[in-house]
Structure formats: structure tokens, C-alpha cells
Amino acid sequence: MSIPTADSAAGQAVKAADRAHVFHSWSAQALIDPLAVAGAEGSYFWDYEGNRYLDFSSQLVNTNIGHQHPKVVAAIQEQAAKLCTIAPGFAVESRSEAARLIAERTPGDLDKIFFTNGGAEANENAIRLARLHTGRQKVMSTYRSYHGATANAIALTGDPRRWANETGVSGVVHFWGPYAYRSNFHAENEAQECERALEHLEQVIAFEGPGTIAAIILETVVGTAGILVPPAGYLAGVREICDRYGIVFILDEVMAGFGRTGAWFAADHWGVTPDLLTFAKGVNSGYVPLGGVAISAEIAATFAERPFPGGLTYSGHPLACASAVATINTMAEEGIVENARNIGENVLGPGLRELAERHPSIGEVRGLGVFWALDLVKDRATREPLVPYNAAGAANAPMAELAAACKQRGLWPFVNMNRFHVVPPCTVTEEEAKAGLAVLDEVLSLTDAHTV
Numbered sequence: 001m002s003i004p005t006a007d008s009a010a011g012q013a014v015k016a017a018d019r020a021h022v023f024h025s026w027s028a029q030a031l032i033d034p035l036a037v038a039g040a041e042g043s044y045f046w047d048y049e050g051n052r053y054l055d056f057s058s059q060l061v062n063t064n065i066g067h068q069h070p071k072v073v074a075a076i077q078e079q080a081a082k083l084c085t086i087a088p089g090f091a092v093e094s095r096s097e098a099a100r101l102i103a104e105r106t107p108g109d110l111d112k113i114f115f116t117n118g119g120a121e122a123n124e125n126a127i128r129l130a131r132l133h134t135g136r137q138k139v140m141s142t143y144r145s146y147h148g149a150t151a152n153a154i155a156l157t158g159d160p161r162r163w164a165n166e167t168g169v170s171g172v173v174h175f176w177g178p179y180a181y182r183s184n185f186h187a188e189n190e191a192q193e194c195e196r197a198l199e200h201l202e203q204v205i206a207f208e209g210p211g212t213i214a215a216i217i218l219e220t221v222v223g224t225a226g227i228l229v230p231p232a233g234y235l236a237g238v239r240e241i242c243d244r245y246g247i248v249f250i251l252d253e254v255m256a257g258f259g260r261t262g263a264w265f266a267a268d269h270w271g272v273t274p275d276l277l278t279f280a281k282g283v284n285s286g287y288v289p290l291g292g293v294a295i296s297a298e299i300a301a302t303f304a305e306r307p308f309p310g311g312l313t314y315s316g317h318p319l320a321c322a323s324a325v326a327t328i329n330t331m332a333e334e335g336i337v338e339n340a341r342n343i344g345e346n347v348l349g350p351g352l353r354e355l356a357e358r359h360p361s362i363g364e365v366r367g368l369g370v371f372w373a374l375d376l377v378k379d380r381a382t383r384e385p386l387v388p389y390n391a392a393g394a395a396n397a398p399m400a401e402l403a404a405a406c407k408q409r410g411l412w413p414f415v416n417m418n419r420f421h422v423v424p425p426c427t428v429t430e431e432e433a434k435a436g437l438a439v440l441d442e443v444l445s446l447t448d449a450h451t452v
Helices: 008-021 070-082 093-105 119-134 151-156 190-208 234-245 297-302 318-333 336-358 393-408 430-448
Strands: 037-041 044-047 052-055 112-116 138-142 172-175 213-219 248-252 276-279 291-295 362-368 371-379 414-416 419-422
Touching: 052 430, 070 318, 093 112, 093 291, 093 318, 112 119, 119 138, 119 151, 119 213, 119 248, 119 276, 119 291, 119 297, 138 151, 138 190, 151 172, 172 190, 190 213, 190 234, 213 234, 234 248, 318 336, 336 362, 336 371, 336 430, 393 414, 393 430, 419 430
Parallel strands: 138 172, 138 213, 213 248, 248 276
Antiparallel strands: 037 044, 044 052, 112 291, 276 291, 362 371, 371 419, 414 419
16 A cells, blocks of 8 residues: 655645636535545545545545556556557447446346446437437436436436426436335335335326336436435336336446446346446446446347437547456456455445444445445434435535544545445455444444434
């Protein structure tokens, strides 16, 4: 592990240039104070003051293979020396091999890969494929979801980032997905939640008109909106509904894919094959921007002699694909998917449930692999969230205080609304995971103080 050294002057220069010229996403520019990062390795990154942080966020839940994995860095360097870029219309080794390795791991017959620059564009093109394949326009997605920040992807999104971006003419219909802890269906258990959520979906389809709906898109395990693991039978039920009405079933595995849940794809846990599967993030841990759509044989055949009216200048970029090849091969060689599953089953899952026994602000623990959330509450009996939905400023103070306390202790958190997400790299060690849990045990006393 590299030992960070302090260089305050360099850090100040980086910060000054950032503040003068960089326009940051999802931010009020004058109200943010970005940390100047000097380097990273494995499960850690550090600043110019020499402070090191255990990355319990995996940045944006994408550095599945950890920071600066030498095999992936070397593959990018080797590809850069051979061929930095080429147009998407050519056949090149890194692109072909990346597609082959991804297709080997996707469920069922999802054997054709359309490459994009990231997850939002993957979802954009999945929607385009579904609409053209079916000749229908409407797309259904859940309220508790995030699918990206481009035009259709943000319309599909259910969380509040959609509000300022939607046009009202997107053709998107939202519905409630299963969430047994805060059931919209007054369910008393997960089996009821599954049954009633499927009944609700069928009712929405009936009122929207089955013949108008091109696709249903779901995050296999809902990510930013809560790490919601679907109840047994739900995904299979959606698959059956889609088959009955000729609706394309899209699974968004941008966050859940490539080891995050302890399987190559989260769909593997339930044995469900969608018609389209979108990916990004963990496919190469974000070392170079890359995403894509895995396409079924039936949908691919639609465009055998009919041009697909979509494309990107950097589709299947050689550097990005080389990093994907190295990432996938390294994950297989080093048992990284298995490590994520083991850490989830034997360290994070049990450890977080132990924290829940000691901290009354933890309402629910849920997750798989290295993909977990603590649902924080004011009152366990009523399940009132610790902060209101979409809270900001003073209303969000308890969560802001929690995040700040983590950072002060060298743990970089992922917090969203009333939840603390525990999402370290898939390469995290047992020792690192336990160190993060120890910090959490300490700082959760702050949220406990807000309980009744």
C-alpha cells in the first residue's frame, strides 16, 4: 500500500483551479467544497494533506475492482501503445474480446453487445431498441429508481433529480415496486409484498393499455434509491407479465452488475433473463468510461437488415474495452466476485445486523454482497425516516453530521436521504470491512441521539 505524503501547496493549486473553472454535477456551485484527491490504491484514496480514507462508497459504487489495480492499469497502457482510438465501425481486438467476455457472463441469450460511454446512454439505447422492436412508445419504471441523467434516462428515474428535468412528454409511466419495509400495499410479509406489487403492476398496465407499452425497466436490485432487494418471485412475475403482453423486459444492472451483489449479475440470484440488460460502472471499475446493452437474439434480429438508428463516436472505445477485458479476467482469476459474496455473507451482513441490535436509529439492514444499506429512523415502531424525503439544509442535518463524522475518522461514506449505503469495492478485505464497521459503530451514536 502506498503511503500518502503531504503536499499542501499542490493541493491548494488543484483546489484553486477547480473552484475557478470546474462546474460540478448535481451541485449548487458556491455551496460545495470538493476534496482535492492526490492518489488512490485498493480500498483507499488520500488527499494532499496526507489524510487517507477507506472508500466505503466505491466512489459512485463503481470501483468494484478497487483503485489502481495494476493489471487493469497495465492493460490500458498496453492498449494505448498499440491503438488509442478507432471508429466504432471497425472490428478491433479489445472491443471484440470485451463483448465476448461480457456475453459469456450475461444470462440466457443476451449475446450481442452494444457499447456506450456509460450507464445513462446504455439505458437510452435500451429504450430505443425496445420502442423500435415493439413499435410502441410507453416505458414503465418504478418511483424508487435511478437510471441516469440523459433525457430519457432521467425521465425514467423516480427520485427527485427527475423533477427539474422532465418535459412531460417522455412517454414514461411510473409505478410502485416492492419495498416490504415501507410497503405501499399494506403487506404484512415479503410474500404478500411480492403478490400485491405484481397485482399493482398489472393494474397499471391495464389502465395504460398493454398494446401501448414498449418496455418495463427495473434495477435488478434498486441502487441509489435504497438498495432494495426484490422479494422472491417478483422478477419472475414481471418476466411472465412482460411475456404475456409482448412487453420488452429491461434489467438495469449498471450499479448491481459485475460482482457488486456477489454474482456476476444480480439477475443470477433469481435465475431471470431479461430481453435487454444494461451495464456500466463495474464492467471496468470506471477506469475509462464504458457502458453497454446486452441484447437478446430476438431483438438483435429486428436489426439484421434494418439499420439501428443510434450510435456514439466512442462506442466500444479501445482503451475502455481493454480495461474491461483486464477487469473481467482479473475478477475471474482472483475470485473477486466470490470475495464480494463472502464479505457480504460473513462480514458485512452479520456485522451490520449486530450494529442494528445496538443502535436504535437503524430501522432495517438490507443487501447482498458488497451492496448494503442502513435505513435510519427516528422511531423504530413507526418507521419514521430519520430525515424527511428529499431533505436539505437544516432538515438534513442528522445525515450531514453522520457523513462528516465518518470523514473525520477516515471513512468515506455514501449517504442518500435517510440511508447509509455500505458499498466498498468488491476487493475489500475482511480487515478493511471490519475497520469500516467499527467507525460506523462509533458514529451511529450521533443518529441514535435523534431517536425517540
